[in-house]
Amino acid sequence: MKALALVLAAVCAAPLSAAQLGEPDSRPEAEVRALERKLARAQVLKDNFALDALFDNTLIYVEVDGTLLSKGDYLAKAVRPESVLVEVVVESMAVHAFDATVIVDGIYSEKRMRDGQVYVQRRRSMDTWVNEKGNWICVAAAARPAPR
Amino acid sequence: MPTGLRSAIMLVVLAGAGGARVCAQSASDPDAVAKVLALERLWGQASALRDIKALDFIFDDDLVNLDIDGRLMTKAQTLADTLTAGAVQIVVESTSAQAHGKTVIVTGVLRLKGVDAGKPYLRHGRFVDTWMYRRSHWVCVASETTPIGTR
Numbered sequence: 001m002k003a004l005a006l007v008l009a010a011v012c013a014a015p016l017s018a019a020q021l022g023e024p025d026s027r028p029e030a031e032v033r034a035l036e037r038k039l040a041r042a043q044v045l046k047d048n049f050a051l052d053a054l055f056d057n058t059l060i061y062v063e064v065d066g067t068l069l070s071k072g073d074y075l076a077k078a079v080r081p082e083s084v085l086v087e088v089v090v091e092s093m094a095v096h097a098f099d100a101t102v103i104v105d106g107i108y109s110e111k112r113m114r115d116g117q118v119y120v121q122r123r124r125s126m127d128t129w130v131n132e133k134g135n136w137i138c139v140a141a142a143a144r145p146a147p148r
Numbered sequence: 149m150p151t152g153l154r155s156a157i158m159l160v161v162l163a164g165a166g167g168a169r170v171c172a173q174s175a176s177d178p179d180a181v182a183k184v185l186a187l188e189r190l191w192g193q194a195s196a197l198r199d200i201k202a203l204d205f206i207f208d209d210d211l212v213n214l215d216i217d218g219r220l221m222t223k224a225q226t227l228a229d230t231l232t233a234g235a236v237q238i239v240v241e242s243t244s245a246q247a248h249g250k251t252v253i254v255t256g257v258l259r260l261k262g263v264d265a266g267k268p269y270l271r272h273g274r275f276v277d278t279w280m281y282r283r284s285h286w287v288c289v290a291s292e293t294t295p296i297g298t299r
Contacts, residue, residue: 058246060255065273066296068255096212098280101251103290105211105220126214128278130248140253142217142276144294145266
């Protein structure tokens with residue numbers, strides 16, 4: 001009986017959900033988080049079919065050194081054999097929803113194999129997703145070196 | 149180095165309106181891109197004048213600003229940085245814009261020239277700004293600048 005009372009007290013004391021507080025629906029954030037994970041997987045697997053679906057045709061992609069790539073440039077580069085992306089580990093991801101646009105600010109480390117050597121580099125990224133006809137699509141992605 | 153992107157005292161030298169490339173995909177407002185590019189120029193001028201009221205109008209309250217030095221700043225931090233940063237000259241070399249409904253993406257290249265702790269510096273970066281039509285006007289919701297040539 002005492003335990004039950006404690007459980008009830010805990011439930012009653014639980015913070016109100018976002019919906020109860022009248023805050024925006026969290027679905028866009030959850031959907032885009034899942035798409036970011038899918039994007040990382042597709043990059044590692046060199047899955048250009050998946051990347052093509054995730055990126056808008058007008059994609060603006062800024063590489064870590066500031067080079068600007070179009071979607072075509074990016075997809076062509078993704079399958080090049082000279083530098084193999086082995087792993088992407090997302091360290092943090094903050095999702096900011098603005099109606100039909102979502103900004104994702106993240107820190108990740110990527111492991112690459114080049115000339116038989118493994119390199120691990122830490123990056124900070126900012127991606128912009130827009131909802132077009134019910135689907136979220138990445139229209140801009142930019143990366144930069146992140147401090148260790 | 150106090151070089152918050154366009155959030156310092158600065159002289160903005162635009163590389164001419166002819167340098168802007170415009171691509172409207174599906175804007176509900178046919179003038180969206182032109183309006184946003186005008187606001188980009190206003191941003192530079194407002195920063196030069198430390199016009200916090202104008203910047204407050206340009207930035208969304210939930211602004212996400214990742215500057216060329218990798219500092220992630222809120223709107224309040226960006227405005228505060230504008231008031232405290234040292235003088236820097238910014239030359240915007242090129243801009244292009246893409247509209248996606250009520251969202252416009254602006255990208256461009258800029259050069260930052262200034263003096264920090266008595267030492268001159270020159271930075272080169274590529275920026276990506278995200279603008280949205282919210283509460284009856286266009287506001288910048290996110291800005292990111294990647295240094296060019298750094299790996």
